[in-house]
Amino acid sequence: MASVLVCSSPLIGHVTPMLAVAAGLVERGHDVRFLTGQRFGRRVAETGATFVPLPPEADFDDTKLDEAFPGRVGLKGPKGIRFDIKEIFMRPGKAQYGAIKAAFAERPVDAVLAESLFMGAALLLAGANPGRPAVINCGIVPLSLASRDTAPYGLGIPPMPGVAGRLRNRALQTFTEKVVFGPVQKYADEVARDVTASPFPTFFMDWPRAADHIAQFGVREFEYPRSDLPDTVHFVGPVSQGGSAATSGTTAPVLPEWWADLDAGRPVVHVTQGTVANRDFDDLVRPAIEGLADDDVLVVVTTGGRPLDSLSGPLPRNVRVATYLPYDELLPKTDVLVTNGGYGGVQFALRHGVPLVVAGETEDKTEVSARVAWSGTGINLRTSRATPGAVAKAVRSVLSNPSYRDASNRIGLAIRDSRGVDGLADLLEGISAGRAPHADAD
Numbered sequence: 494m495a496s497v498l499v500c501s502s503p504l505i506g507h508v509t510p511m512l513a514v515a516a517g518l519v520e521r522g523h524d525v526r527f528l529t530g531q532r533f534g535r536r537v538a539e540t541g542a543t544f545v546p547l548p549p550e551a552d553f554d555d556t557k558l559d560e561a562f563p564g565r566v567g568l569k570g571p572k573g574i575r576f577d578i579k580e581i582f583m584r585p586g587k588a589q590y591g592a593i594k595a596a597f598a599e600r601p602v603d604a605v606l607a608e609s610l611f612m613g614a615a616l617l618l619a620g621a622n623p624g625r626p627a628v629i630n631c632g633i634v635p636l637s638l639a640s641r642d643t644a645p646y647g648l649g650i651p652p653m654p655g656v657a658g659r660l661r662n663r664a665l666q667t668f669t670e671k672v673v674f675g676p677v678q679k680y681a682d683e684v685a686r687d688v689t690a691s692p693f694p695t696f697f698m699d700w701p702r703a704a705d706h707i708a709q710f711g712v713r714e715f716e717y718p719r720s721d722l723p724d725t726v727h728f729v730g731p732v733s734q735g736g737s738a739a740t741s742g743t744t745a746p747v748l749p750e751w752w753a754d755l756d757a758g759r760p761v762v763h764v765t766q767g768t769v770a771n772r773d774f775d776d777l778v779r780p781a782i783e784g785l786a787d788d789d790v791l792v793v794v795t796t797g798g799r800p801l802d803s804l805s806g807p808l809p810r811n812v813r814v815a816t817y818l819p820y821d822e823l824l825p826k827t828d829v830l831v832t833n834g835g836y837g838g839v840q841f842a843l844r845h846g847v848p849l850v851v852a853g854e855t856e857d858k859t860e861v862s863a864r865v866a867w868s869g870t871g872i873n874l875r876t877s878r879a880t881p882g883a884v885a886k887a888v889r890s891v892l893s894n895p896s897y898r899d900a901s902n903r904i905g906l907a908i909r910d911s912r913g914v915d916g917l918a919d920l921l922e923g924i925s926a927g928r929a930p931h932a933d934a935d
Contacts, residue, residue: 495925496524498596498626500589500607500614502582503530503547504555506769506856507608510633510710510837513732514606516540517914518921528592530555548592551585551613571673574647579677582610583684583697589613590688602626603925606708606917608633615700616684620691627924630701631917632709634836634857635864636726639699640719645669646698649859649875651867652717670696706924708917711840712907715868727920730911731840748822751813759811760790760828760892763847767835768797769856774804776878777852781831782812784881785888793823820845829891831884833877834858834865843870846905848897850887852879869900 497518501511508529518525519541527542530552537544546552553561558581565576590613596602604627607614617628637646641659644650645666653661670678674697682692694703701707707726709716716728755761764781766774778794785792786809794814796804801814808814824830824845832838834853839861842849849871851862858877866873872887891897912919 494522494524495603495921496601497526497921498545498593498602498605499525499527499542500593500605500611501527501529502585502608502610503532503552506835507610507633508533508536510732511606511608511631512536512540514631514914514917515542517732518542518918521915521918521922523918523921526596528589528596545592545596547585548588551588551592553581575674575677578674578697579680583612583677583681586612586616586684587688590616593617597626604629604921606631606921609637609701612681612684612697612700615694615697615703616688618694618700618703619685620689622689627705629917629921630704630707632701632707632711633732635711635860636707636709636716636719637698637860638702638707638719638723638726639666639696640717640721642719642721643717646860649854649863651863674698706920708920710913711836712904712911714904714907715840715843715864715870717864717867727916728911729916729920730908730913731837731844732913733837733841748819749813749815754791754813755793755823755826757791761793761826762790762829762831762888763793763795763823763827764831765795765838766797766833767838769835777831777833777884778804779806780879780881781884781888782809784883784885785809786811788885788889790828790888790892793818793827829888830871831888834861836861839865840908843901843904844908846898846902848891848901850874850884850891852876852884868904869896870904871897871901 499511499515501508515525515527525542526545527537528545529547531546532554534544559566562580568576589611593613605614606629608631614628617625641662643652644662652658678697681697685691685693694700709726709728710732711728712730713728762785764778766777782792792812794812795818796816798816804814820841824842824847827847829850830842830847831850834851836857849865851865851871852874853862854877862873865871872891874883874887
């Protein structure tokens, strides 16, 4: 049995996949503590892990970010990104680091498992830290490691082959590190020196490179090739391998009375904005409904937990709505998924061989959407606010071109063969037993 400290920033999109990690490790018999915000204490306890609250100076309510961080109001583009990284993620790093050290003092830890924006874990890797436990970065978003073969993470730019591509990537990486995020890197170094007497271990966005291992919750087939990929990267597959309700993380609800309509012979188009970026259905849900109103398809919408009446206004006759639906039952009946591009939801669709239309440019969605287009599994609308015409045109293209489903089936096979959290558990148990883990677990 290993003693594990799971760490997550107190944001629902970060905590949810790490809850699956905690639950899976508890099931394998490990002693798991989970360090995160007070708001998630009950959900942590439900996994069987022991909840460890973040100190107040590192905790906040992610449903009220503008109240917790009033300086971010009105900021857009690079200024907004720099503010969020510095204030929401980097500044709490010192208190996170202190909380990790306090957990160590309470009882020994064999491994720290942290998502990529939990900067307290990154600070463990700064300077000399003799006797520290293994640090495993949990890749809950597309692989963010800088590479000579890829553009910097966050730009949504697909790979370009050859010398020209590498020159482009180097120039973009230099500009990103020195100009766009230069002030943030300077602040990261200041924080690191304050608590460890050493600068930040890497460029702040690339800290997983310094971790002992990276458990990437995806498959190699859905990731850009990197000739310089470190052997510390292990593609273990998505955290969710089946059974969850449509991005809800809860018990599957009772099937709606219209469920039989899914078998009536019309193509089924599932539309969702997930459970996080779903406050404005005019971003994607409404455009999809309007654009497909006259098409001979069945449009199935989930509101991601919001009340059904939050989708105001009349609905066309070909639309069905539910708060959540069980994906293991819905996706085998689905011909196209229209989504804003959450990493977990997209991979769940791929697991079932469902092609996609994606429209998302917030959080990690720019990179997920870019990989959908690059992999041939769907169409990227390259926007966070789609138009009805664009959605309808893309859905029709995906329905009429079997190459999208073929590509999705190909990646889906790799996902179905992956082990997910069990793959991470295998890695952890190998470390605990002193065995050298394999470079890839998929």
